[in-house]
Structures are given as structure tokens and as C-alpha cells.
Amino acid sequence: MAKSEIISCIDVGTTKVCSIMANAGHGGSLQVLGVGVTHTRGLHKGLVVNITEARESIRASVRRAEQASGLKMESVYVGVTGRHITSLNKKGVVSISRGDRLVRPDDLKRVLRSARTFTVPTDRKLLHVIPRGYALDGQVGVKNPVGMHGFRLDVETHVITAAVTSVQNLVKCIRGANIDIEDLVLEPLASAEAVLRPDERDAGVILADIGGGTTDIAIFKNGSIWHTAILPVAGYQITRDIAIGLGLPFDVAEQMKRKYGSVMHVYDGAEEEATNLSMENGYGISYQDLNEIVRARVEEILKLIALELPSDYLKEVPAGLVLTGGTANLRGIETLGQELLGLPVRVGVPTGVYGIADILPDPAYATGVGLLLWGIRRHDGEQNWQASGLGETVRRLVVRMRKLVLH
Ligand SMILES: Nc1ncnc2c1ncn2[C@@H]1O[C@H](COP(=O)(O)OP(=O)(O)OP(=O)(O)O)[C@@H](O)[C@H]1O
């Protein structure tokens, strides 16, 4: 970015709404000015099921971020998730017919347009068309063909669509809180921005954000997105298993999980704690019982993540699995993942944010921080685009069209 400017996001999760306002400085640095987190109401498995409740949760979260920053939140980057998301890979091709055969930024836009000539059904909304890689005169693996010479430019893209109605409900809640939407971003792509290193994306890596209602997956290879998927199982199911299995109220099961939850077989605490756990409110359970339940569900989730890749493809992701989302806080999850998948597994914590950011270095905030980073990157892209000669008028037109589409 040329100079610092305010950037904001809202991550409307199944269990929490997180609004962040930050100053975006040079080189993608983020100085957090205000964070507002509230308990979510009106969402189920990442989807709005009660507009009034969801809007109120969003309002409360935004108000807290505004109070902390002393600024008004005007427009935001918003995360989208849910089972309605689908993704596929599409190709496009154009010829470079000018005399010098030099690929210009305009040709990139043309080839991307050619990759999106398919008809999007009226009940679907196009969220992203992300270039995965280019080929110039048949030579594949070209990352940025601008400035190179060739006759034929091919592109392979990753296309992500969402159900119009689900997106409309989310948009309605945000607009109902008097906030404009800059862009909608698929949540695992945002989480990936916050925690993945370029070398991991190059080698091949799976990002899985295990939240409250959904497990959001993005797989990267050769530096580009390869596959995305949303699974409708996450932390909520773990808590429900504990509640049903041990006969506890849901809230108590949730507290037990957060306080004592682990996927390890053996408890490393004191002997008496190893068998009996109790809460202040009088509920008591056995540590082994609790964590057998937790472990069983986490094993299932980890196996489902691995199933997004055909089994012989696991070797295509040598950088392994990076876990985000609140459920990644469960003790022992890295070790269990390594045992089950035979891959390196690490928990991804957003770093590199400063300011009033005390709670953000937690895997649950990867999506929120990633939304801001996504926004900065896109803003920088638009700046480059302006520098390439397309000018402010076209940019404004595109921004206005995007806002119309989001209405
Ligand atoms: N320390 C902890 N140990 C175990 N589980 C935890 C811990 N902290 C949070 N969780 C679980 O993480 C889940 C919430 O994660 P997160 O905040 O990433 O979800 P969300 O963004 O609200 O939901 P989603 O992204 O699925 O719509 C809850 O199920 C919660 O129980």
C-alpha cells in the first residue's frame, strides 16, 4: 500500500463474530486498532438461520471494535463458508495477436475472462476465479507471463461458487448493521493468508480450519490453490458428543472440553486429576471418558480432511497439514494428526499483527486476520493495475459494479 489506511473485516463464525479494524501499512503490516468479539446467535454450520439474531450479534461485535478504535467501521471484508460452497477448476485460452507477441496485463485479464465464459446457474453466485497457473505456447508452470513473448496464452483457474440465497442472508445481516461490503472471501482462503508460508504453498500443503460449525479446507500446490472444500463437522459436534455421552448440559460439556479437552491417551497432570475432573458447578466426570470421546471425533475429522485427497496424493503435500480454528487448540492434536496421516502437522497461529491485538495470536482468529491480509493484497493488486495504465475511472467502475452485485 502506498500509505497506511484503515481496513476492516467481519468473520461471522458459527460460535463467535469477530470484527477487526486495523491500520494497513507498508509491506502488508497490520496495526490492529480495535477488535470486537461476541458470541454468535442465529447461525448453524456457518449459515445464517435467524437474520435478526445474526444481525444483532454482528452489530454488537462491530460496536466493540468501533469503541476500541474510536473509529466508525464503514466497509468490510467478510468471510463466507458453508456446505453450499462448490469449487472446480476451469481453463481459458487467448491468442496474443499483436505484432510484438508481448504479453501485457490486459492479456491476463482477457484470458481470465475467457476462463469464466461458463454459465453460472441463477441460484449460484461466483465468489472467486483464482488463476492457478499459466502456460505460454504450451510451456506450463508460468507464474506471471507479463513481459514474456508468445502466441498462445492458457490459464487454469480455480472457480468457487456459493448458493445465492445463503450469501444474500449474510449480506443482509451486514448491511442491516449499516456496513458496506468490500468483498466476500471464502474463509479457508482467508485463514491460509494468515498462517501459510510461501514455501509450504510451493511444496504442497493442506490448510484445515476446524471451527465451531464447519471444517474449511484449502489445498495448495506449486504456489497456487488446488482444491477447496467445506465439511459440516467441527467443534460443535465434539461438544455435543461429550454432552450426550456423559449426560452433561451442552454448556458444561463445552467448558469441560475447553478446560480439560485433549486427544492424548494419557493425562500428564496429577494422579487424582487423571481420573476425576470436576467443575465449580458440581459436575464431575472421568478424564479418560471425556478424552476418549474427544479423540474419536477428532480422528474422524482428521480422516475426513485427508479424504479430500486421493490416498496416493498425500505425497503431493509434503508440507503436511496446517490446522487453524478454535478446535486446533485441543491438546495433542498435532501428534494425533501426524500419527494418523503420516504427514507433518502444525497449528497455525496468526503472527505479525501488532497494536491492540492481544487475543489474536490464537488459531481461532486466523480467518479474521487473514481477511485483512486478503484485503491488503487485493488493494495492492488494484494499485498495480492502476499503475499498468487502466486508471482510476475503470477501478471505480469495477468497485461500483462489485457493490451492485453484492446488494
Ligand atoms: N481451548 C480449546 N479447546 C478445545 N476446543 C476449543 C478451544 N477453544 C475453542 N474451542 C472450540 O473451537 C470452536 C470455535 O472455533 P472458531 O472460533 O474457530 O469457530 P467459528 O469461527 O465461530 O465457527 P465456524 O468457522 O465453524 O463457522 C468451538 O467449538 C470451541 O468449543
Ligand SMILES: [Mg+2]
Ligand atoms: Mg471460523
